[in-house]
Amino acid sequence: MSLQDEPALELSAAETAFLTDLFRVGVGDAEGDAAQEAFIQRVMRSVQARQRRALLFDTLPLLMGAALLMAAMLLPVFDTLPMLLAGSLSELPAFITSIEWDSGTLLPLAAVLLAALLPGLLDAVTRMLD
Amino acid sequence: MNTLADQELVALARLGNLPAFETLVRRHQALVRNWLRRLGKDAGRADDLAQETFVQAWRQLGSYRGEGQFHSWLLRIAYSCFLQHMRKHRSEAALQERVARLAPAQDHTLPHDESPDAVRMLALLNVEERACMLLFYGHGYSHSEISELLSLPLGTVKSQLRRGILRIREHMRIEP
Numbered sequence: 001m002s003l004q005d006e007p008a009l010e011l012s013a014a015e016t017a018f019l020t021d022l023f024r025v026g027v028g029d030a031e032g033d034a035a036q037e038a039f040i041q042r043v044m045r046s047v048q049a050r051q052r053r054a055l056l057f058d059t060l061p062l063l064m065g066a067a068l069l070m071a072a073m074l075l076p077v078f079d080t081l082p083m084l085l086a087g088s089l090s091e092l093p094a095f096i097t098s099i100e101w102d103s104g105t106l107l108p109l110a111a112v113l114l115a116a117l118l119p120g121l122l123d124a125v126t127r128m129l130d
Numbered sequence: 131m132n133t134l135a136d137q138e139l140v141a142l143a144r145l146g147n148l149p150a151f152e153t154l155v156r157r158h159q160a161l162v163r164n165w166l167r168r169l170g171k172d173a174g175r176a177d178d179l180a181q182e183t184f185v186q187a188w189r190q191l192g193s194y195r196g197e198g199q200f201h202s203w204l205l206r207i208a209y210s211c212f213l214q215h216m217r218k219h220r221s222e223a224a225l226q227e228r229v230a231r232l233a234p235a236q237d238h239t240l241p242h243d244e245s246p247d248a249v250r251m252l253a254l255l256n257v258e259e260r261a262c263m264l265l266f267y268g269h270g271y272s273h274s275e276i277s278e279l280l281s282l283p284l285g286t287v288k289s290q291l292r293r294g295i296l297r298i299r300e301h302m303r304i305e306p
Contacts, residue, residue: 009291009292009295009296011295016267018302019263019267019295019298020267020268022248022251022267022298023248023251023263023264023266023267023268024267024268036159036160039159039163039177039180039181040152040155040156040159042181043155043159043180043181043184043185044148044151044152044155046181046184046185047148047151047184047185047188048148050185050188050189051146051148051188
């Protein structure tokens with residue numbers, strides 16, 4: 001016999017009243033107004049932090065887009081990318097060795113990396129602040 | 131704000147209105163906290179879970195269609211938070227259950243207005259039995275409402291209630 005096939009239990013009125021009294025979930029709270037207020041404020045602070053985080057994440061794609069655009073304009077190697085994409089991979093080693101790792105290359109690259117890592121960083125920081 | 135119905139407050143909160151959401155928290159916090167305190171054994175942890183429940187509710191307000199009562203929706207989120215917590219701390223929860231069954235009288239973390247009988251009886255039941263018994267006898271939910279709220283098949287709800295009653299009968303020797 002499966003669990004679902006078990007016959008329903010017949011309860012007397014007294015038994016039902018006993019169980020109802022036993023399991024009654026009080027909607028009041030015996031711990032007082034101050035403790036309740038503290039809990040409510042705690043929840044609201046948490047919600048506000050969540051709202052701030054959501055705002056940050058809403059603006060993040062814009063920031064990332066701006067960073068990528070800046071990188072595209074500044075990174076000289078981007079000139080070579082279409083050729084690379086269209087051409088064969090055999091040119092890749094030569095392309096990599098041709099890159100001059102000076103500030104003109106590294107700064108835009110750092111901007112791209114930062115933009116990629118920013119969501120994770122911001123999430124970690126806001127979690128810590130929560 | 132206090133005069134507005136839950137559905138109106140939800141509509142405002144969805145637009146980012148924090149005072150509306152605060153009114154909802156104020157209105158339902160005791161219910162959610164007491165539900166979690168009775169499901170678990172630790173008042174402090176229950177409050178942490180209640181906080182998580184309201185934060186989740188804030189995030190998921192868009193998915194609340196207003197079909198059922200708002201507080202039922204909150205209880206569903208709270209139960210889900212509770213189960214997630216149980217899964218994460220499975221061994222700790224099992225130990226707490228065992229301790230509670232062995233020495234329920236030592237447990238001082240339940241609400242002050244909790245009777246010793248209720249503490250002892252709750253400790254006898256497993257999580258699903260406890261949830262079903264609390265919703266059915268404590269809140270007056272129907273079998274199908276509990277089934278929806280706990281995402282359990284209707285037959286499972288009935289069998290959990292049956293097992294819970296039998297367990298309590300066995301220990302309390304209630305006269306039918």
